[in-house]
Amino acid sequence: MMGQTAVAVKADNFYHQSTNKYSGILSWLLTIDHKRIGLMYMVSIIFFFLVGVIVGVLMRLELMAPGKTIVDAQTYNALFTLHGVIMIFLFIIPGLPAIFGNFFLPIQIGARDVAFPRLNLLSYYLYVIGAVLALLSLVLPGGPIDTGWTFYIPYSVRSTTNISLPLLAAFILGFSSILTGLNFITTVHRLRAPGMGFFKMPLFVWATYATAWVQIIATPVVGITILLVIIERLFGVGIFDPALGGDPILFQHMFWIYSHPAVYIMILPAMGVVSEIIPTFSRRTIFGYTAIAMSSLAIAFVGYLVWAHHMFTSGMSDTARWIFSLLTFLVALPSGVKVFNWVATMYKGSIDPQPPFLWVMAFIFLFSIGGLTGLVLGALATDVHVHDTYFVVAHFHFVMFGGTGTIFFAALHYWFPKMFGRMYNVKFARISVATFFIGFMLLYFPKFIMGYMGMPRRYYDYLPQFANLQMISTIGSWILSGTIFFIVGYLLHALFKGPKAPSNPWGGVTLEWHIQSPPIMENFKTIPTITHEPYDFSQLKEMKNA
Amino acid sequence: MQHENPKHKHHHPGYGTYILVWLALLAFTSITVTIAGVNLGRYTLFVALLIAAIKSSLVVNIFMHIKFEEKIFKVFLALSGMTLVVIFALTFFDFIYR
Numbered sequence: 001m002m003g004q005t006a007v008a009v010k011a012d013n014f015y016h017q018s019t020n021k022y023s024g025i026l027s028w029l030l031t032i033d034h035k036r037i038g039l040m041y042m043v044s045i046i047f048f049f050l051v052g053v054i055v056g057v058l059m060r061l062e063l064m065a066p067g068k069t070i071v072d073a074q075t076y077n078a079l080f081t082l083h084g085v086i087m088i089f090l091f092i093i094p095g096l097p098a099i100f101g102n103f104f105l106p107i108q109i110g111a112r113d114v115a116f117p118r119l120n121l122l123s124y125y126l127y128v129i130g131a132v133l134a135l136l137s138l139v140l141p142g143g144p145i146d147t148g149w150t151f152y153i154p155y156s157v158r159s160t161t162n163i164s165l166p167l168l169a170a171f172i173l174g175f176s177s178i179l180t181g182l183n184f185i186t187t188v189h190r191l192r193a194p195g196m197g198f199f200k201m202p203l204f205v206w207a208t209y210a211t212a213w214v215q216i217i218a219t220p221v222v223g224i225t226i227l228l229v230i231i232e233r234l235f236g237v238g239i240f241d242p243a244l245g246g247d248p249i250l251f252q253h254m255f256w257i258y259s260h261p262a263v264y265i266m267i268l269p270a271m272g273v274v275s276e277i278i279p280t281f282s283r284r285t286i287f288g289y290t291a292i293a294m295s296s297l298a299i300a301f302v303g304y305l306v307w308a309h310h311m312f313t314s315g316m317s318d319t320a321r322w323i324f325s326l327l328t329f330l331v332a333l334p335s336g337v338k339v340f341n342w343v344a345t346m347y348k349g350s351i352d353p354q355p356p357f358l359w360v361m362a363f364i365f366l367f368s369i370g371g372l373t374g375l376v377l378g379a380l381a382t383d384v385h386v387h388d389t390y391f392v393v394a395h396f397h398f399v400m401f402g403g404t405g406t407i408f409f410a411a412l413h414y415w416f417p418k419m420f421g422r423m424y425n426v427k428f429a430r431i432s433v434a435t436f437f438i439g440f441m442l443l444y445f446p447k448f449i450m451g452y453m454g455m456p457r458r459y460y461d462y463l464p465q466f467a468n469l470q471m472i473s474t475i476g477s478w479i480l481s482g483t484i485f486f487i488v489g490y491l492l493h494a495l496f497k498g499p500k501a502p503s504n505p506w507g508g509v510t511l512e513w514h515i516q517s518p519p520i521m522e523n524f525k526t527i528p529t530i531t532h533e534p535y536d537f538s539q540l541k542e543m544k545n546a
Numbered sequence: 547m548q549h550e551n552p553k554h555k556h557h558h559p560g561y562g563t564y565i566l567v568w569l570a571l572l573a574f575t576s577i578t579v580t581i582a583g584v585n586l587g588r589y590t591l592f593v594a595l596l597i598a599a600i601k602s603s604l605v606v607n608i609f610m611h612i613k614f615e616e617k618i619f620k621v622f623l624a625l626s627g628m629t630l631v632v633i634f635a636l637t638f639f640d641f642i643y644r
Contacts, residue, residue: 217629253637304629305636320640 013421017521019117032117033521037124038103039419045099048090048131050488053481055083060443060477063470066462076460077146078161082138084149085166089173090131092404093262096269097215098127098180100411101208103419105184107512108202110193110530112522115186123179130173137165148458150259153240153251157232164230171226174219177265181215184208193511195530202510202534203292207272210296214261214268218304222258225251249314256307264303266400268296270407271338274360277414278342280508281357282349285535288341295334302331309378313387321380328378335371339364354506355429359410362437366402370395373448391451397444409436409487416491417501421517424494428486435483442476509539559608567608574601588642595634 014035018027028036059079062069071079106114114120138144142162147155156163188209192201201209228239229251238244240251279286286292308316308324342364351357373395376382386392417423446469451457455466462470504513509532515523532539578597586593607613612623 217626221633249640253640257633257637305632308636308640316640317643319643320636323636323639 013518014521034102034106034113037120038099041098052086057477057481060474064474073460078144081145092266107523108205110528111191114183116183123176126176130169133169134166137162153248157241167226174223177215178219181212184212193527203275204272206293207268207296210300211265211268214265214300218258218261225254252311256310260307266404270404273407273411277356277360278345279535280506281352282346284349287344292341295337298334312383325380356410356414358433363406370398389451390447390455393457394444394447417505418517422494422498423501425490428490432483432487439476439479443480446473567604
């Protein structure tokens with residue numbers, strides 16, 4: 001496939017049709033087209049992701065051997081904070097909704113754009129402003145923030161590093177998230193094509209819709225919390241700092257009231273992508289459509305009520321601890337509903353193991369490990385033992401990176417031909433799933449063992465008995481980061497030199513596969529009328545004849 | 547404003563109502579300040595929250611016109627209000643039993 005020379009992409013697509021009077025770079029920077037905005041997000045988000053990867057590799061290099069290896073302790077504190085802030089706020093929260101939600105949500109419901117295209121562009125610029133402020137805080141006098149991405153009080157009030165600026169950055173990024181959520185909810189309610197009832201929407205739309213609600217309802221809480229910390233730092237008002245009469249546990253409550261639902265902002269769209277990919281590559285309608293759709297809403301709802309499981313050892317009351325532990329176990333139910341439905345969809349399907357499907361298989365394996373170890377942390381007795389150790393670090397990397405990160409690559413490989421009209425090297429893609437998986441397991445699995453043995457998180461040094469496992473973990477980081485740069489490499493090559501992709505390379509039946517690759521400006525020549533169920537593969541014959 | 551639904555009637559309360567609500571808000575504020583000096587023990591927080599709830603419902607209903615809006619706005623507002631109540635209740639499981 002790679003042997004073919006570049007094929008001219010059809011001129012009548014959104015790359016060649018500007019929504020404004022400008023051409024060139026301004027036609028992108030001032031665009032209100034949801035697809036172009038999605039791609040601008042993609043460039044920015046992948047850039048920050050790669051920066052986060054490099055910071056992560058630097059941390060692993062420091063931990064390669066006991067004692068000081070490449071950086072001192074204070075720099076290490078800045079590195080893990082930076083890694084967390086970049087990966088959480090700049091990559092994984094906006095990742096799937098802002099890129100693939102923007103690009104595909106309107107297409108999948110048969111709309112020409114989102115409900116508020118200009119607001120969409122504003123959301124993008126808020127993201128950019130937030131990101132620039134966060135980066136600016138690293139180089140300004142005072143030095144990079146060293147509190148960890150959770151900004152816990154009282155240290156974040158007392159630290160002399162730059163705290164207020166990155167907090168302000170997170171505040172602005174929050175607005176970007178809220179406005180995106182608002183846009184998606186309105187789009188789903190108001191712009192569905194004729195015949196597209198709520199229960200005929202693709203499951204990615206359902207998941208993004210549920211996510212949008214969490215974005216709107218939860219994000220303001222962290223906004224207020226951040227403002228209160230800034231006020232406390234600037235004016236010495238005693239809100240959270242106990243020395244001033246404040247309550248530090250109140251900060252933890254308010255922080256996690258947002259940041260736990262934020263975990264579901266990260267994972268729900270990924271679950272939506274899985275529900276798209278599995279039927280397409282199993283040639284079989286999704287098993288339990290309604291259960292999957294409703295479990296997205298249930299996760300969004302129950303996920304709201306479990307935040308204090310991050311605080312079991314904070315000194316919170318015993319009553320609150322068992323209540324939150326119970327609620328935490330409840331949220332495992334709708335997640336389990338999804339996993340069983342996905343596996344049931346594959347049963348007796350005609351499985352075609354193309355790269356997106358392989359990424360999803362890696363996801364189910366890694367996410368299940370992440371989910372099940374979450375129960376260890378959700379149980380009070382075991383949490384006391386492993387809290388603030390590498391066990392927690394391993395758990396959330398399995399859930400967030402093995403979950404959402406893996407699906408980010410799955411979505412990229414699934415929709416790449418649609419977004420760019422080009423095909424990547426499938427062989428390279430298959431190899432990269434395998435090396436990703438090996439690197440991932442080597443990097444993160446030893447952390448479960450080290451955590452269980454008592455290795456605390458966020459330490460730049462360790463006892464000699466951890467040396468071998470730390471070394472294995474560092475080797476894993478080389479394989480994993482090497483794979484990530486390899487993926488970026490072959491996708492960039494495909495972008496410029498890849499063979500032309502057909503409009504429906506995978507045999508999908510949701511609306512984006514009915515239109516040309518890349519799509520035209522405003523997506524549809526005429527708005528379609530929906531008559532089929534979303535995953536009715538009997539349409540494939542009609543689509544081929546059309 | 548040209549896109550308004552002609553069937554949709556707008557009730558604008560007069561200036562008199564606004565001034566009354568404003569006076570009520572001032573009165574509640576002074577009650578809050580006064581009560582802060584009285585030791586109500588474990589009820590301090592609940593009384594403060596109750597007064598705050600009355601005040602915000604006045605602002606939301608009259609100043610923000612929700613009382614005169616369509617049902618859908620009320621439903622969504624009630625949804626976010628309920629979320630807030632649930633968050634408060636769960637947080638109090640910590641605060642009260644600490």
